[in-house]
Amino acid sequence: MKKYTLHLNSRRCIACHGCEVHCKVNKDLPVGPFLCDISCTPLQIVGGVPKTEIIFSSCRHCDDPLCVPVCPTDAMIQRADGIVYIDQEKCIGCMACQKACPWDIPVQNPDDNKAVKCDLCMDRIDAGLHPACVAKCTTHALKLVELQPV
Numbered sequence: 182m183k184k185y186t187l188h189l190n191s192r193r194c195i196a197c198h199g200c201e202v203h204c205k206v207n208k209d210l211p212v213g214p215f216l217c218d219i220s221c222t223p224l225q226i227v228g229g230v231p232k233t234e235i236i237f238s239s240c241r242h243c244d245d246p247l248c249v250p251v252c253p254t255d256a257m258i259q260r261a262d263g264i265v266y267i268d269q270e271k272c273i274g275c276m277a278c279q280k281a282c283p284w285d286i287p288v289q290n291p292d293d294n295k296a297v298k299c300d301l302c303m304d305r306i307d308a309g310l311h312p313a314c315v316a317k318c319t320t321h322a323l324k325l326v327e328l329q330p331v
Contacts, residue, residue, distance in 0.1 A: 184263040184328045185301055187217075187315070189237040193322035196221050196235055200314035200323055207302060207313035214288040216240075216299045217314070240265060240286045240299040248278035248287065256296075266300035301325070 201215040208216070217239035224233050242265050249257045249265065256271035257278050267278070267287070274294040279287040287298040302312035306325075310316065315323045 184242075184330075185306070186242065186326050186328055187237075187239050187299075187301070187312070188324045188326045189219075189235070190322045190324070191235040191237070193320045194219070194235045194237070195320055195322075196233075197319065200318050203313045203317035204299070204302075207305075208297070210290065210297065211292045213291040216288065216297060238284065238286075240301075241284070242301065247281040247283065251277045251281040253277060260303070264301050264303050264306075265298070266303060267296055267298060269295055272296050 196219055198219060201217060201219065204210075204216055210216075217237065220236050222234040222236070224231055226232070242263050244263065246257075246259055246265050249259050251257075253275060254271045254273055256268045256273070257265065258268055259265045272295040274289065274296060276287065276289060276296055278296050278298075279285055279289075287296040289295070290297045302310075302314075305312055305316075311325050315325050
């Protein structure tokens with residue numbers, strides 16, 4: 182069984198947020214919270230060299246996700262390949278998934294108040310394509326990585 186994750190090469194990332202924009206376009210999401218977060222630490226001087234650190238946070242598609250069993254409508258689902266997604270038809274927007282997630286990953290869509298989160302563009306993966314964020318990353322800093330079983 183394949184299992185995927187997103188990997189950011191922080192040396193290539195320029196924090197342009199293009200990945201976030203293309204994600205929202207692909208998912209037809211409104212202006213508001215992003216499904217992942219790219220942020221930079223404030224500029225620091227390290228050994229006389231100016232430096233910022235890029236931090237990328239997205240759904241980890243956990244092996245045993247805490248968000249799935251707390252959903253009262255079974256809208257939070259984990260596929261056989263480990264991708265965790267939300268069935269929007271079943272979601273009632275209670276945000277129990279966000280409260281259960283150690284990283285507060287699910288966010289509320291301001292248009293319909295339902296929970297949304299990264300699903301690795303599973304429709305694109307199923308079609309043999311990369312997630313929108315990976316496909317449109319201008320510096321090729323984001324990669325979809327197939328994890329190897331341990």
